[in-house]
Amino acid sequence: MIKRVHHIGIAVNDLKESAALFEKLLGIKAHIQGVPSQKVTEATFKIGDEVEISLLEPMSPDSTVAKFLEKRGEGLHHIALEVDDINAELKVMEANGIQLIDKQGREGVAGQIGFLHPKSVKGVLVELVQPRKKGK
Numbered sequence: 001m002i003k004r005v006h007h008i009g010i011a012v013n014d015l016k017e018s019a020a021l022f023e024k025l026l027g028i029k030a031h032i033q034g035v036p037s038q039k040v041t042e043a044t045f046k047i048g049d050e051v052e053i054s055l056l057e058p059m060s061p062d063s064t065v066a067k068f069l070e071k072r073g074e075g076l077h078h079i080a081l082e083v084d085d086i087n088a089e090l091k092v093m094e095a096n097g098i099q100l101i102d103k104q105g106r107e108g109v110a111g112q113i114g115f116l117h118p119k120s121v122k123g124v125l126v127e128l129v130q131p132r133k134k135g136k
């Protein structure tokens with residue numbers, strides 16, 4: 001079952017300039033970190049106790065985000081939905097005819113993550129997130 005929107009990912013060309021803009025827009029400071037496994041540097045804004053907005057700048061030209069920026073320009077890159085059991089949810093999605101990018105959860109910043117292909121979700125890249133248990 002989907003529990004909530006976990007975060008929204010936005011692809012940007014210049015993280016420093018974009019983070020400064022979103023700090024003004026949201027009135028909060030960004031937490032900046034490199035995520036080598038996804039080949040991006042992220043500026044994350046936690047809005048209240050719920051949703052985060054993550055700005056994504058590619059670390060290298062072979063990053064999927066670099067490819068996205070080249071093809072489509074800056075803008076909404078993905079929506080992440082929180083689940084309790086990522087592998088069970090991926091199985092359900094597949095059984096419902098949704099094309100998976102990841103057949104199984106893999107390690108991400110927030111916990112186990114898995115992507116659904118935008119071609120089968122009306123052009124929106126969807127990420128499922130099973131957050132890491134606190135203290136782990």
Ligand code: CMX
Nearest residue numbers: 009035038040064067068071077078101115118123124125
């Ligand atoms: N949202 C919507 N559509 C997207 C997309 C996105 N984020 N990324 C690619 N597409 C579209 C492309 O525009 C293209 O459409 P057309 O065929 O109409 O031109 C199509 O999908 C295929 O795109 P592509 O550039 O040929 O790219 P690939 O097939 O090589 O890869 C995808 C696309 C989605 C499978 C790949 O980007 C992927 O595996 N993404 C998941 C991982 C990821 O994006 N990580 C980034 C960081 C996440 C994080 O830190 O949270």
